Amino acid sequence: MAAHLLATSKLTQSYCHTPSQRRLSGKTIGQLFDLTSNAYPKREAITYFPKDGDVKRLSFEELRLQVDRFGEGLMKLGVQKGEKLGILVGRRYEYIVAYLGIMKAGLIAVRLLTFSKADQLIYQINKVGCDMLVIDSDGLAKIRELLPEVESVSKPYCREPLPSVRFFINIDSAETRGACLSLNSILSMSSDHLKEIRVENELQLDNPCVIFFSSGSTGHPKAIVHSNRSISECVVTMSDYKTSYNDDERGCHLGSVTWYSIVLECTFAPMIVAGDRFVLTESQDVDTILSVISLERCTSVALFPLLAFEIAYTKGEGIDLSSLKEAGVGGNTFPSDTLTKLRKFNIQNITICYGATEPNVATFHLKGEEKTWIVGRPIPHCEVKIVDDNFYTVPVNTEGEVCIRSPYVFQCYFGEEEQTKAVKTESGWVKTGDAGIMLDDGRIRVLGRKDDCIIKDAKNIYPSEIERYLFGHSKVKLCQAVAIPDQKVVNEIGLCLVLKPETECAEKEILDVMETHLDEFLIPKYIF
Numbered sequence: 001m002a003a004h005l006l007a008t009s010k011l012t013q014s015y016c017h018t019p020s021q022r023r024l025s026g027k028t029i030g031q032l033f034d035l036t037s038n039a040y041p042k043r044e045a046i047t048y049f050p051k052d053g054d055v056k057r058l059s060f061e062e063l064r065l066q067v068d069r070f071g072e073g074l075m076k077l078g079v080q081k082g083e084k085l086g087i088l089v090g091r092r093y094e095y096i097v098a099y100l101g102i103m104k105a106g107l108i109a110v111r112l113l114t115f116s117k118a119d120q121l122i123y124q125i126n127k128v129g130c131d132m133l134v135i136d137s138d139g140l141a142k143i144r145e146l147l148p149e150v151e152s153v154s155k156p157y158c159r160e161p162l163p164s165v166r167f168f169i170n171i172d173s174a175e176t177r178g179a180c181l182s183l184n185s186i187l188s189m190s191s192d193h194l195k196e197i198r199v200e201n202e203l204q205l206d207n208p209c210v211i212f213f214s215s216g217s218t219g220h221p222k223a224i225v226h227s228n229r230s231i232s233e234c235v236v237t238m239s240d241y242k243t244s245y246n247d248d249e250r251g252c253h254l255g256s257v258t259w260y261s262i263v264l265e266c267t268f269a270p271m272i273v274a275g276d277r278f279v280l281t282e283s284q285d286v287d288t289i290l291s292v293i294s295l296e297r298c299t300s301v302a303l304f305p306l307l308a309f310e311i312a313y314t315k316g317e318g319i320d321l322s323s324l325k326e327a328g329v330g331g332n333t334f335p336s337d338t339l340t341k342l343r344k345f346n347i348q349n350i351t352i353c354y355g356a357t358e359p360n361v362a363t364f365h366l367k368g369e370e371k372t373w374i375v376g377r378p379i380p381h382c383e384v385k386i387v388d389d390n391f392y393t394v395p396v397n398t399e400g401e402v403c404i405r406s407p408y409v410f411q412c413y414f415g416e417e418e419q420t421k422a423v424k425t426e427s428g429w430v431k432t433g434d435a436g437i438m439l440d441d442g443r444i445r446v447l448g449r450k451d452d453c454i455i456k457d458a459k460n461i462y463p464s465e466i467e468r469y470l471f472g473h474s475k476v477k478l479c480q481a482v483a484i485p486d487q488k489v490v491n492e493i494g495l496c497l498v499l500k501p502e503t504e505c506a507e508k509e510i511l512d513v514m515e516t517h518l519d520e521f522l523i524p525k526y527i528f
Contacts, residue, residue, distance in 0.1 A: 001125070013465045014213055025282055027232060028102070028205065028389075029232045029272060030211070030271050032232060033064070036272060036273060037061065037063070039275060040275040041060050042059055043059060043275055044057050045271055045277065045278065046063055046278050046324070047277060047279045048092075048093040048270070048282075049280065049281040049292055052280045056093060058093070064475075066187065067097055067104065068190070069187040069188075069190040070097055070098060070103075070183075071102070071104040073101075073187055073189035074102070076189045076190070079131065079132065081105070081106035082107070082208075083131040083132075084107070084108045085098075085110060085130065085132045085133070085134060085167075086110040086115060086124075086130035086132070086133045086134070087109060087110065087111055087112060088137045088139035089143070089259070090114060090138055090139075091259060091280060091284065094171045095259060096268065096278075096280075098109060103210075108211060109209065109210045109211070109402040110125075110128055110211045110450075111213065112284070112326055113221060119145070120161065122146065123220055125162055125165065126164065127220075127223050127414065127415070128415075129221050130162075130164055131165065131166055132143045132165065132169065133165055133169070134171055135169065137170075138212060140170055143168065147159070147161075148309060149178070150168065150179070151177040151178040152178045154178070155179040156179065156527045158337060163289070165474045167179055167180075168180045168181065169182075169183060171183040180489055187216060188430055196485040196513045202227070203228060206229055208226070208228075208411060209226065210226050210231060211414060212261075212262060214356075222413050222419075223414035223416075224357050224358055224410050224413060225411045226410050226411060229407060230407060230408050233381070233407040234262075234408045235266075235269040236273055237379060238265070238269040238270075239270045239273035242269065242326065243270050245299065245300065246276070250275070250277065251270055251299045251325075252277045252296055252300075253271070253278055253299065253300045253301070254267055254279045254292060254293060256281070256301055256302055257271040257302045257458075258284075258458075259359070260399075263331075279296050279401050283340060286311055286315070289301075289307065290315065290319060290321075291322065293321060293324065294319075296303055298324060299326070300325060301327050302328045302329075302353075303328065303330075303342075304330070304331040304412050304458035305488075305489060305490050306488065306489050308329055308338055308339075310411045311345070312341035312342050313338075313341065313488075320345070320346055324348060324350070326348070326351055327349070329352055330355070330458070354376070356429050356432055358409065358410045358432075360410075361405040361431040377442050378406075381407055382406035383405045385438075386400040386401065386403070386437065386438045386444075387400050387403055388400050388401075391425075396440055397437060397439065397440065399437050399447065400435070400436070401433070401434065401436070402434045402435070405427070405430065409424070409430050410430070429454045434446055434447070434448065434449060434450065449481070452482075454481065454482070454483040455490060455491055456486075456489050456492065457521075459521065464481070465518075466495065466518065467479050467481055469516075470510070470513060475499055475504075476497055476499060476505070477500045477507040479495060479497050481495050482496060483528055488524075492526065493522070494526040495510070495528070
């Protein structure tokens with residue numbers, strides 16, 4: 001088997017605390033949630049810490065009511081099965097309500113990048129043709145930039161520069177204004193005696209249910225389509241994995257990662273499947289995260305590089321994180337010093353995770369592994385091989401491209417058939433674009449990106465995303481964004497410029513261009 005370099009993980013007790021949960025395979029995420037909410041109606045499902053205001057606690061019964069009312073309200077609004085609803089909402093519990101409601105109504109949830117500038121949002125929304133948008137007050141501010149009259153015009157909207165969008169649902173508004181409906185108006189459309197949303201029975205597992213946006217080599221985000229099957233299979237497997245640490249007690253899982261990532265599903269998976277509690281903080285600052293872990297006695301958390309760095313290097317050793325039975329670290333290769341410092345906080349298990357939006361997250365796990373560049377073995381039902389440029393499997397301990405096949409992989413890039421074929425083979429293998437080596441025992445060593453992708457914290461940044469705003473600049477002849485190693489976020493962005501003959505250019509002139517078009521996270525730290 002080692003000679004063939006095919007590592008296939010089997011479902012074993014070491015990976016799955018309750019192997020019988022695999023009976024749930026074949027159900028949509030909405031059906032999984034219904035089973036759990038029926039079994040544990042009075043259990044606390046979500047604990048939500050807003051930036052301002054009191055902590056909000058929702059039982060499964062209360063959460064289910066809001067989810068069903070939202071889904072039924074959408075259907076009564078005239079939205080048809082298979083239409084696309086964009087979500088432009090921050091770290092709010094209403095995001096979960098909208099997301100599950102969209103799923104149960106047979107619609108496609110479009111996870112928009114909340115940090116996008118106006119022109120980037122136009123591209124994402126029009127790329128897939130969103131029929132409606134769910135927004136919060138921050139999202140509304142961005143929409144106002146594009147559609148200043150959105151709160152005063154009659155509905156449906158359907159005007160440039162977002163011609164496909166008929167309505168907006170503002171979760172922060174108490175009343176409907178123009179084309180912006182209030183969340184309460186949607187919830188109130190359902191009947192007093194709410195019936196189960198029957199459309200759920202009509203959903204097929206291979207139907208698309210969510211579209212993620214991720215950075216692409218063209219400089220525009222890629223629209224990555226996942227099916228009901230890939231999402232629900234991932235949720236069941238990740239619930240099995242995370243509940244394996246519960247020791248027959250109910251777990252409490254903190255959602256500390258960004259919303260646009262598929263890691264969200266892995267974080268709330270135990271709530272959907274096993275009835276564990278999902279804890280959510282609107283703020284992502286390190287002090288809030290640590291305070292909530294201690295206060296709620298959270299048993300698991302996902303740590304991307306920046307948050308892990310801030311905990312490891314800015315907090316004293318007196319902090320007790322012993323309630324954490326598992327901390328999953330991923331999004332990039334972690335410096336070994338960071339993991340060494342994290343272990344001083346009494347975290348019981350640190351799990352190294354590897355994956356991407358296309359093949360899905362957490363493709364590998366290895367508990368307690370000291371080597372940060374080794375990301376472990378495949379999770380259940382996942383196959384991995386290392387190939388050369390001709391897609392031939394290479395010998396063990398030989399560098400090649402990491403390829404993945406599993407029930408969790410994406411369907412396609414929306415509207416990009418050729419780009420899909422370049423990444424996903426007819427037999428279902430996904431080329432990750434990562435260079436790696438398979439060791440003799442089946443573990444994988446990840447070496448980094450094959451291309452010129454810059455990975456800062458847990459975000460993929462392609463140079464063209466930055467460079468394209470300097471194309472045609474009166475003083476710039478050539479430009480190239482490069483990765484500069486950084487202890488805190490793994491890589492910072494450096495921008496190398498060649499000026500046109502007989503010109504001078506101050507650094508501020510370049511930064512002004514960057515700040516006009518780019519999110520702060522994408523602005524180069526170094527200019528050469």
